[in-house]
Amino acid sequence: MPVGVRRTISEVDEGVGGDVNDERDVHFFLPNSRRQSEEESAASPHRPRAFAMSQENLAGFILIHTFQLPSQTGPSQVILLPATKTTGVRILAACRDDSFRYFYFHLGESDSGDEICVTPKARMISSLLIEKDWKVGALSLVPRQLEVPNAPDVVAYILYRTIPKEHVVENESSQTSWLSVAVFNGLDDSESDGGRSESTENSADGDAGHLATACGGKMPFLPHGCNQLIWWKPLGAKPDANVSVLIPGQDEGLYSVAISLEQIASHTLTFADAFTVIPELKNLSASTCINALDYLDILSADGSPQRIVVLSHKARSEIVVGQLNCITQAWTLLWTCQHDSMTSRMRLFRSGDVVDLLVVGLCEPVVVFRNIVTSKRPKATVLPDSNRFDMVTCCDVADVDGDGQLEVILGTYGRTVLVYKLYDDKDPTLLHRVETAFPVHFVAFAPLTGADTSELLVITQKGVHVYSLL
Numbered sequence: 001m002p003v004g005v006r007r008t009i010s011e012v013d014e015g016v017g018g019d020v021n022d023e024r025d026v027h028f029f030l031p032n033s034r035r036q037s038e039e040e041s042a043a044s045p046h047r048p049r050a051f052a053m054s055q056e057n058l059a060g061f062i063l064i065h066t067f068q069l070p071s072q073t074g075p076s077q078v079i080l081l082p083a084t085k086t087t088g089v090r091i092l093a094a095c096r097d098d099s100f101r102y103f104y105f106h107l108g109e110s111d112s113g114d115e116i117c118v119t120p121k122a123r124m125i126s127s128l129l130i131e132k133d134w135k136v137g138a139l140s141l142v143p144r145q146l147e148v149p150n151a152p153d154v155v156a157y158i159l160y161r162t163i164p165k166e167h168v169v170e171n172e173s174s175q176t177s178w179l180s181v182a183v184f185n186g187l188d189d190s191e192s193d194g195g196r197s198e199s200t201e202n203s204a205d206g207d208a209g210h211l212a213t214a215c216g217g218k219m220p221f222l223p224h225g226c227n228q229l230i231w232w233k234p235l236g237a238k239p240d241a242n243v244s245v246l247i248p249g250q251d252e253g254l255y256s257v258a259i260s261l262e263q264i265a266s267h268t269l270t271f272a273d274a275f276t277v278i279p280e281l282k283n284l285s286a287s288t289c290i291n292a293l294d295y296l297d298i299l300s301a302d303g304s305p306q307r308i309v310v311l312s313h314k315a316r317s318e319i320v321v322g323q324l325n326c327i328t329q330a331w332t333l334l335w336t337c338q339h340d341s342m343t344s345r346m347r348l349f350r351s352g353d354v355v356d357l358l359v360v361g362l363c364e365p366v367v368v369f370r371n372i373v374t375s376k377r378p379k380a381t382v383l384p385d386s387n388r389f390d391m392v393t394c395c396d397v398a399d400v401d402g403d404g405q406l407e408v409i410l411g412t413y414g415r416t417v418l419v420y421k422l423y424d425d426k427d428p429t430l431l432h433r434v435e436t437a438f439p440v441h442f443v444a445f446a447p448l449t450g451a452d453t454s455e456l457l458v459i460t461q462k463g464v465h466v467y468s469l470l
Contacts, residue, residue, distance in 0.1 A: 142154040
């Protein structure tokens with residue numbers, strides 16, 4: 001259990017950290033489970049039960065820290081970066097003031113060695129400056145399972161701008177889009193140059209993140225606005241094979257850009273029709289703009305690798321679910337269904353031995369389809385009151401309370417975070433409701449303060465908020 005919290009500054013209000021690049025020293029203390037025996041670890045809770053950092057206790061969660069953001073610079077796009085030796089999972093955000101900002105918790109041992117000292121860090125990334133009038137429309141990290149071994153973190157993002165009507169050239173569009181691929185290097189304190197620290201407006205100490213553009217190219221189409229970038233690698237491909245980023249277009253197309261992670265700096269981006277160059281997708285050719293796309297690799301009963309692909313298209317979204325066999329390349333259409341409104345997000349996830357599908361619509365309750373692979377008519381389970389707090393803007397699936405049953409986490413424009421418990425034998429129930437001061441842009445449940453504990457991450461227009469379960 002935590003034995004105390006030490007602060008080296010007294011003017012911090014209820015655990016709320018300062019602005020980006022604020023160098024005030026704020027620390028938490030967590031149990032150092034690395035020094036516990038296996039018997040102690042098995043007997044102790046898998047996460048701390050309390051943090052004395054905050055007086056605020058919201059529906060089973062306690063706010064342990066907030067990274068405040070300047071007015072009107074809330075994140076427009078957010079990704080999570082893997083943990084390092086001295087940090088938990090890190091946060092990279094593209095903000096509305098055309099900047100990239102980097103948040104994380106540095107982990108260090110206390111003087112006694114039996115606790116972990118957790119120090120919040122917030123930095124503005126000055127190595128990548130976005131030109132005036134350009135905005136970040138999408139941001140995505142290459143998933144670890146698709147990476148070349150020992151490759152750096154590779155980030156892709158779309159920039160767009162709207163040209164004033166008086167400056168538009170005849171027969172040209174008023175909108176322009178650009179795809180950039182960058183390499184992110186986030187040095188932690190142990191890897192910095194002698195631990196030197198320099199504090200300026202846009203550059204902090206040695207653990208400031210560095211985002212360097214490796215390649216880029218103008219997009220010959222306009223991306224479909226509500227979509228995220230989708231990373232793709234052929235099922236069963238070699239570890240060093242190229243990866244592709246899939247981008248849905250407003251012209252009802254799905255475009256693919258092949259990227260060599262080993263030669264990324266000298267790579268030339270070429271846009272192609274994904275339904276033509278990726279065999280696995282030729283059976284999923286859509287007739288209208290693609291609203292959402294996801295896939296999950298599994299092993300069948302006979303041990304052969306399979307890829308489950310789900311796609312949503314049309315104004316009243318038609319959901320198509322198919323299965324691809326890696327060995328025979330045989331494609332099987334599992335089932336289709338009609339949604340009443342446009343689908344904004346879909347998420348495939350494992351629930352025990354089965355695969356479930358989370359579907360988020362713009363104007364209706366969120367639905368979880370259970371056991372979508374082996375069931376000819378998957379059960380559609382509605383999350384109660386999930387459309388009560390305005391539009392659902394983001395989602396995540398995780399075992400929040402550590403009981404082996406998954407929870408669905410929803411963030412809404414109505415300034416509320418909803419956590420639902422999924423059961424195998426009964427309907428889901430609302431487990432927690434956390435209210436925020438501003439609309440929610442991003443939610444996740446991740447080990448932000450170390451591998452042996454996970455926290456609820458909630459990002460709103462004005463800040464990055466970290467909660468711990470009581």
